Amino acid sequence: MNGIVAGKRSPTAHHQSPVSWALSPPILAAIFIGNGIGAIAGVLYWYGAQLRASPWYLWPFVPDSPLSTFMVLPALTLILRRRPGWPLLNAYAAFGVIKYGLWTVAFWSLYWTGGGPFTLESVAMTFTHSVMIAEGLLLLHYARLTGPIALGLGAWFLFNDWVDYGPLHTRPGLPPGVSVQTMTWVAVGLTLLITIAYLKLAYRGERIR
Numbered sequence: 001m002n003g004i005v006a007g008k009r010s011p012t013a014h015h016q017s018p019v020s021w022a023l024s025p026p027i028l029a030a031i032f033i034g035n036g037i038g039a040i041a042g043v044l045y046w047y048g049a050q051l052r053a054s055p056w057y058l059w060p061f062v063p064d065s066p067l068s069t070f071m072v073l074p075a076l077t078l079i080l081r082r083r084p085g086w087p088l089l090n091a092y093a094a095f096g097v098i099k100y101g102l103w104t105v106a107f108w109s110l111y112w113t114g115g116g117p118f119t120l121e122s123v124a125m126t127f128t129h130s131v132m133i134a135e136g137l138l139l140l141h142y143a144r145l146t147g148p149i150a151l152g153l154g155a156w157f158l159f160n161d162w163v164d165y166g167p168l169h170t171r172p173g174l175p176p177g178v179s180v181q182t183m184t185w186v187a188v189g190l191t192l193l194i195t196i197a198y199l200k201l202a203y204r205g206e207r208i209r
Contacts, residue, residue: 018138022138023080023138032073041066042065043066046066046173047063058163058170064096064164064172068093068100071096072093072097074089075090075093075094075139083142084142084143085142091139091143091145093136094135094139096136097133097135097136097139098136099187099194100129100132101129101131102129103186103187104126106183107183108122108126109126110177110182111177111178114177114178145198147199147203149198149202150195150198150201151199154191157194157195158192161184161188164187165180171183
């Protein structure tokens with residue numbers, strides 16, 4: 001009888017929440033290694049020449065995607081030390097990787113629909129930036145959003161859009177096929193949409209599960 005009882009398992013024993021799965025050792029190792037390599041490679045390969053040509057005080061605004069990728073790492077480190085980590089950092093890092101992940105996926109999608117070829121670079125960047133979006137959703141699980149935080153982050157990323165596409169021109173270089181004007185509207189639109197989503201989550205007192 002005891003053997004039968006001991007052998008029983010809960011119907012949910014084989015089920016694992018997406019958050020628990022994402023925080024499992026193999027996935028965490030992949031995130032830390034992938035994001036570390038991605039941040040360094042992105043700065044050197046995609047933004048290296050632009051950083052060398054920009055004054056030092058504009059450097060924080062140049063490598064948008066690699067910087068947002070890197071910010072996932074301290075956010076996750078603090079979460080692993082003691083959950084929920086630093087909720088404000090989680091919200092900031094999530095905003096960045098979701099925004100620039102979606103921006104890059106949108107760019108290559110427009111590039112392909114406009115007749116651009118499927119290259120290793122375009123496919124790889126679409127995949128890695130899709131992973132960034134998933135990482136942002138993970139971090140949102142540990143964010144504690146309020147109206148002021150949502151509006152403050154929205155204002156910061158709108159300012160970043162102005163720095164990128166305004167008179168300071170810190171935006172990334174774009175392969176031909178998609179206009180800068182189009183991607184400017186994509187960037188601003190994503191900032192506004194994510195800010196609205198943050199406000200809705202804050203109003204409802206919800207987290208991403």
